[in-house]
Amino acid sequence: MLPAGSMGVRKISHPLLLVRNLKKYFPIKAGVMQKVVGYVKAVDGVSFDVYRSETFGVVGESGSGKTTMGLSILRLIEPTEGEIIFDAPSEVMMEIKKLETKERLSDRDKKRLEELKKRYDLMKKDKKEMRSIRRKMQIVFQDPYTSFNPRMNMRDNIGVILKTHYPELSGKDIDERVLELLEKCGLAKRHLRRFPHQLSGGELQRASIARALALNPEFIVMDEPTSALDVSVQAQILDLMQELQKDMKLTYLFISHDLSVVHYISDKIAVMYLGNIVELGTTEQVFEEMKHPYTKALMESIPYPDPDKKGTIKPLYGTIPSPRNPPPGCKFHTRCPYAKDVCKKLAPPLVDVGDGHLVACWKYVEGAYK
Numbered sequence: 001m002l003p004a005g006s007m008g009v010r011k012i013s014h015p016l017l018l019v020r021n022l023k024k025y026f027p028i029k030a031g032v033m034q035k036v037v038g039y040v041k042a043v044d045g046v047s048f049d050v051y052r053s054e055t056f057g058v059v060g061e062s063g064s065g066k067t068t069m070g071l072s073i074l075r076l077i078e079p080t081e082g083e084i085i086f087d088a089p090s091e092v093m094m095e096i097k098k099l100e101t102k103e104r105l106s107d108r109d110k111k112r113l114e115e116l117k118k119r120y121d122l123m124k125k126d127k128k129e130m131r132s133i134r135r136k137m138q139i140v141f142q143d144p145y146t147s148f149n150p151r152m153n154m155r156d157n158i159g160v161i162l163k164t165h166y167p168e169l170s171g172k173d174i175d176e177r178v179l180e181l182l183e184k185c186g187l188a189k190r191h192l193r194r195f196p197h198q199l200s201g202g203e204l205q206r207a208s209i210a211r212a213l214a215l216n217p218e219f220i221v222m223d224e225p226t227s228a229l230d231v232s233v234q235a236q237i238l239d240l241m242q243e244l245q246k247d248m249k250l251t252y253l254f255i256s257h258d259l260s261v262v263h264y265i266s267d268k269i270a271v272m273y274l275g276n277i278v279e280l281g282t283t284e285q286v287f288e289e290m291k292h293p294y295t296k297a298l299m300e301s302i303p304y305p306d307p308d309k310k311g312t313i314k315p316l317y318g319t320i321p322s323p324r325n326p327p328p329g330c331k332f333h334t335r336c337p338y339a340k341d342v343c344k345k346l347a348p349p350l351v352d353v354g355d356g357h358l359v360a361c362w363k364y365v366e367g368a369y370k
């Protein structure tokens with residue numbers, strides 16, 4: 001495993017992003033009339049906060065809804081329901097959080113909360129408003145080879161974004177800005193006129209990051225940015241991301257199925273299973289004091305370079321069920337060695353087990369696990 005969260009514990013400022021009850025359901029259509037016969041619940045009501053300049057890691061098996069969640073937050077796919085409060089002034093964010101945690105809200109409080117959320121909720125923005133907000137929110141995709149236009153060189157692949165958002169820029173301005181971005185990401189002048197197939201995987205992912213930085217964003221969704229790369233190149237890209245984060249005060253939502261990579265880079269981690277968050281906490285809480293049986297099983301699956309080390313946690317069997325027909329109650333009960341009757345009937349709530357460490361398992365709800 002890579003060394004622990006090298007970013008260390010950062011001084012927390014205030015949230016940049018509040019996600020509330022976010023859902024993305026894909027309709028299942030059948031027959032000649034293409035009637036909707038059900039839904040794939042890819043993201044099924046997730047809520048979390050991302051603070052400025054932190055890396056919020058999201059981990060889970062493939063099919064857990066991580067990427068759909070990232071794309072929904074950017075509204076690159078349209079969410080079904082939920083709130084995405086982004087980039088509100090710090091005092092507004094704090095007021096929203098204060099009102100949300102109040103035990104009882106007066107009618108005035110409710111109205112105020114609604115008003116504040118409405119003003120900064122991305123779900124309420126039209127296409128034109130979203131276009132200007134998107135300058136602040138970018139994405140780096142998993143496969144750099146398919147995310148670039150193969151017929152354009154790097155100057156044009158990145159320059160086209162600058163020209164779209166800033167049509168007043170001259171060709172020379174664009175040349176200079178693209179070169180500056182490439183150099184910032186460890187590439188050189190010779191890469192400017194190269195086509196995607198002329199770059200290695202690592203170089204191309206550096207260029208993807210340069211492209212994401214083109215509009216000076218505040219928030220970047222990193223969707224498995226290192227999973228297509230060799231281990232040695234992975235480490236270089238992670239180091240580059242950390243340097244850029246420090247320099248440009250960037251905030252990352254880092255999506256990966258690779259626990260050791262998430263451990264290395266994240267300040268906080270959400271573990272997802274079948275469209276829900278089952279555990280959420282700081283990197284230390286999730287790795288050192290993991291509670292959810294799914295998190296424990298994922299940890300057990302990390303290869304450890306010591307043949308004498310025997311695992312103490314029961315390994316995870318079977319594959320993730322289809323989100324088209326998820327199990328009732330706790331969605332993990334079909335694979336959980338600790339499942340009891342209550343788990344098969346009712347979905348567990350996400351409860352605080354101490355210091356903001358959240359877990360969705362009946363074992364941690366007092367009196368419920370019988």
Ligand code: SF4
Pocket residue numbers: 292293294330331332333336337338339340343348360361362363
């Ligand atoms: Fe396992 Fe039950 Fe906890 Fe779900 S709620 S993780 S089935 S013990």
